[in-house]
Amino acid sequence: MKKNHSIKIPLRNNPYEVIIGKNIINKYKKKIFVTIKNAKRIFIITDTTIKKLHLKKITQIIPKNFFVKTLVINPGEKMKDIKTVNKILTILLKNKISRNDAVFALGGGVIGDVSGFLASITLRGINLIHFPTTLLAQVDSSIGGKTGVNSLYGKNLIGTFYQPNLVICDTIFLSTLPRRELIAGYAEVIKYGIIYDKNFFNWLNNNINKLLKNDSFQMIRAIKRSVEIKKEFIIKDEKDLNNKRALLNFGHTFAHSLENCTKYSKILLHGEAVSIGICMASKLSNRLGFLSLNNYLKIKNIFYNFGLPIDLEFLKKIKIQKKQIVNNMIYDKKNLSGKLNFILCKDIGSAFVYNKVKKESIKKSIN
Ligand SMILES: NC(=O)c1ccc[n+]([C@@H]2O[C@H](COP(=O)([O-])OP(=O)(O)OC[C@H]3O[C@@H](n4cnc5c(N)ncnc54)[C@H](O)[C@@H]3O)[C@@H](O)[C@H]2O)c1
Structure with a gap:
């Protein structure tokens, strides 16, 4: 098997490449600068943790003739808000950013979402290259x-669709990722198996130990297949308009509500919320007669065996009421005309959108 992989995302107006491999930043230096060939200024957006660990890997490949400014925020979901965007935006404009210039997003999903949103609104759109540093972001x-920030009313409610020019998934970044963050990233990987690819689900199930031991070869394989699956949904429904891309949100209606209940704090990481959310959505699928009990248990078990939380037991120290979890769902972006739009699954490898779920059934799936 090849060491590095290039996956093309062939969107009509914004095609781009995702490159996956270990220690690849230097190797793909030329591609990076060809992608932003008219840029004169590069603004690197990162957080304090990643700055210490990995910033050099990026700054050392930037030719001397570029103006480079690094903007560093505190880590964490709480920073993903409009205030952070406004602060950075002011600095970009003060430094006379032009439309040919580029933002380099060096970090996890928080940095990526903030940077993507910024890149989309600055001068109505500037170049954006992602250097994702968490498994979840890769x-x-x-x-x-999808770019965006959170609001008091819920997660990711302020945002845009804005494709990057290039994505470099270098697994060397993952070597410093705390174990809890790494495991949280696997929630989204497992999700791809459940919504689209039963063989991938089974492969993940059979390789849990190797993956959790950071076996580089298997990790790259898991990342590559995840990107390929996400690509299938994006090319069919780039802007979330025809219910195809919505399937990627399996479990996220519950997850986003739980994150809101825990005030986007470290008590519950996004991937952990997704793990609990998928178990609840699978229970709901089983309750409504779509998913067999055997498959529901298989789903719960894979999350459990990866070391992910599967129910509210994980949050027992804080009191969360079922009513609060359900009420938060009203703000979910997937809802249309006041109806709760749910993603359910009927088999491992097959998900669908369903909008006839009653509040009582939702409540009974929360445990
Ligand atoms: N835009 C989308 O399509 C999309 C999809 C899924 C999730 N998201 C968003 O992504 C966010 C979650 O992303 P995340 O899980 O990457 O969390 P994160 O961005 O908060 O990063 C997690 C933590 O790990 C640290 N970190 C990052 N890389 C590191 C490294 N290599 N070594 C050591 N520490 C490192 C960060 O400083 C941070 O403290 C959420 O806001 C979620 O809504 C967006």
Whole structure:
């Protein structure tokens, strides 16, 4: 098997490449600068943790003739808000950013979502290259062009669709990722198996130990297949208009509500919320007669065996009421005309949108 992989995302107006491999930043230096060939200024957006660990890997490949400014925010979901965007935007404009210039997003999903949103609104759109540093960002958030920040009313409610020019998934970044963050990233990887690819689900199930031991070969394989699957959904429905891309949100209606209940704090990471959310959505699918009990249990078990939380037991120290979880769902972006739009699954490898779910059934799936 090849060491590095290039996956083309062939969108009509914004085609781009996702490159996956280990220690690849230097190797793809030329491609990076050809992609932004008219840029004179590069604004690197990162957080304090990643700056210490990985910033040099990026700055050392930038030719001397570029103006480079690094903008560093504190880590964490709480920074993903409009205030952060406004602060950085002011600095970009003060430094006379032009439309040919580029933002380099060096970080996890928070940095990627903030940077993508910024890149989309600055001068109505500037170049954007993602260097995702978490597993979750490499398999999910850096691909597909969803950008945005949270609001008091819920997660990702302020945002745009804006595709990057290039994504470099270098697994060397993952060597410093805390174990809890790494495991959280696997929630989205497992999701791809459940919604689209039963063989991938089974492969993940059979390789849990190797993946959790950071076996580079298997990790790259998992990232590559995840990106390929996400690509299938994006090319069919780039802007989430025909219910195809919505399937990527399997479990996320519950997850986003739980994150809101925990106030986007470290108590519950996004991937952990997705893991619990998928178990709840699978239980709901089973309750409504779509998913067999055997498959529901298989789904719960794979998350459990990866070391991910599968129910509210994980949050027992804080009191969350079922009513609150359900009420938060009203703000979910997937809802149309007041109806709760749910993603359910009927088999491992097959998901669909369903809008006839009653509040009582939702409540009974929360445990
Ligand atoms: N846009 C999308 O399509 C999309 C999809 C999925 C998730 N998301 C968003 O992504 C966010 C979650 O992303 P995340 O899980 O990457 O979390 P994150 O961005 O908060 O990063 C997690 C933590 O890991 C640290 N970190 C990052 N890389 C590191 C490294 N290599 N070594 C050591 N520490 C490192 C960060 O400083 C941070 O503290 C959420 O806001 C979620 O809504 C967006």
